Amino acid sequence: MGTVLAPSILSADFARLGAEVEAVEAGGAALIHVDVMDGRFVPNITIGPVVAAALRRTTSLPLDCHLMVEDPGRWVEPFVEAGAEIVSVHVEADRHLDRTLRRIRELGAKAGVVVNPATPLSALDAVLPIADLVLVMSVNPGFGGQRFLPAALERVRRLRERILAERLGARIEIDGGIAADNLEAVALAGADIVVAGSAVFAGGNAREATATMVRRLAEIAERARSC
Numbered sequence: 001m002g003t004v005l006a007p008s009i010l011s012a013d014f015a016r017l018g019a020e021v022e023a024v025e026a027g028g029a030a031l032i033h034v035d036v037m038d039g040r041f042v043p044n045i046t047i048g049p050v051v052a053a054a055l056r057r058t059t060s061l062p063l064d065c066h067l068m069v070e071d072p073g074r075w076v077e078p079f080v081e082a083g084a085e086i087v088s089v090h091v092e093a094d095r096h097l098d099r100t101l102r103r104i105r106e107l108g109a110k111a112g113v114v115v116n117p118a119t120p121l122s123a124l125d126a127v128l129p130i131a132d133l134v135l136v137m138s139v140n141p142g143f144g145g146q147r148f149l150p151a152a153l154e155r156v157r158r159l160r161e162r163i164l165a166e167r168l169g170a171r172i173e174i175d176g177g178i179a180a181d182n183l184e185a186v187a188l189a190g191a192d193i194v195v196a197g198s199a200v201f202a203g204g205n206a207r208e209a210t211a212t213m214v215r216r217l218a219e220i221a222e223r224a225r226s227c
Contacts, residue, residue, distance in 0.1 A: 002187075002221060002222035002224075003186075003187040003193070003194055003221035003222065004030035004031070004192070004193055004218070004221065004222075005029050005030055005031075005193075005194055005196060005200075005214060005217050005218045006030060006031040006032065006033040006064050006173070006195045006196075007024040007033060007196060007197065007201075008033040008034075008035055008144065008175070008195050008197035008200070009021070009032060009033070009034060009035070009055070010046065010197050011144045011197035011200065011201045012197075013201070017058075020201065021055065021058050021059050023211045024210060024211070025059055027210065027212065027213065027214025027215040028214055029214050029218065030193070030218075031063070031064045031085075032059060032062070033066065033175070033197075034047070034051075034052055034055065034063055034064065034065045034066065035066050035068065036048070036052075036068060036075070036079070037068045037141075038069040038070060040070045041090065041093050042068045042141050042142035043142050043143075044143055049075075049078040049079050049081070052079055052083060053082040055083070062086060063082075063083055063084045063085055063086070064085070064086040064088070064112075064193075065079045066135065066175070067079070067087065067089050068090065068093075068114075068141050070093055071093070072089035072093055072100060073089075073094060073099065073100040073103065076100060076103055076107065077107060080104070080107040080109045084109055085110060086110040086133060087104045087109050087111065088111075088113065088114050088135050089101070089104075089112070089114065090115075091113055091114065091115055091119060091123045091124065091127075092115075092119055092123075097127050098127055101113060101127055101131060102130065105132070110133060111131055111133070112131065112134065112135055112173070113134055113135070114135040114137060115134070115135070115136060115155075116137050116140065117139070117149050117151065121158060121159060124159075128168060128170060129168060132169065132171065133171045133172075133173055134159060134170050134171075134172055134173070135173040135174070135175055136152055136156055136173070136174045136175075136191075137174075137176055138174050138176035138177055138178070138186075139175075139176030139177050141175075141176070144197045144198055145197075145198045147177050148178065148179075148182055149177070152174060152176070152186075153185060153186065154189075156174060156186070156189040157189050159190070160172060160189070160190030171192040172190055172192050173191065173192065173193035173194075173195065174193070174194055175195035176195070178194050178195060179198075180199065180217060183196075183217055183220045184221075184223075184224045187220070187221045187224035188224050194217075194221055196217055199213065200213050200214055201213075
């Protein structure tokens with residue numbers, strides 16, 4: 001199975017969000033990545049469940065909600081109710097991570113756990129067997145358009161080796177600074193899902209430009225892991 005693309009709406013034009021989502025869907029995106037920030041865990045504020053619910057009415061693609069918030073457990077249910085198929089929470093933000101991941105699964109969504117660049121992968125030891133997805137941050141979270149941190153490649157490789165060795169079911173997602181010039185390396189390292197924001201929406205408001213960019217990135221990702 002090849003690597004798939006999850007465009008992040010963080011870099012989209014929110015004044016025409018429905019059209020932006022239609023464009024990435026036309027280009028072959030597999031998921032829609034929704035960055036949720038509270039201005040406390042990260043220094044930025046973005047969207048809440050109401051916008052996620054509006055997205056759910058706009059697209060049939062799975063909504064991949066990344067909660068960059070303090071006390072993420074209290075936000076799990078509202079986002080699942082809004083239509084999220086995947087809800088990912090930060091290991092750094094949740095003192096009751098095991099409970100939160102289990103609750104996400106009880107609600108019928110996929111449970112994801114996120115690690116920041118400076119967080120050791122050993123922080124995942126207690127929850128990796130129950131996680132459906134591990135999101136490796138390749139930038140420090142909070143803002144779009146940041147430069148990719150190359151050390152993330154080795155982290156993805158190590159995580160892939162462990163998942164295979166222990167016969168676990170978690171998929172690997174990577175988020176931050178992904179573009180056409182590093183996408184192949186990311187896919188070859190073992191990422192199943194690649195989040196891209198600025199690279200996808202760099203074409204401005206032209207629907208075809210956005211769809212074409214998604215198509216190009218998706219083809220690079222698929223080709224890299226299928227070889």
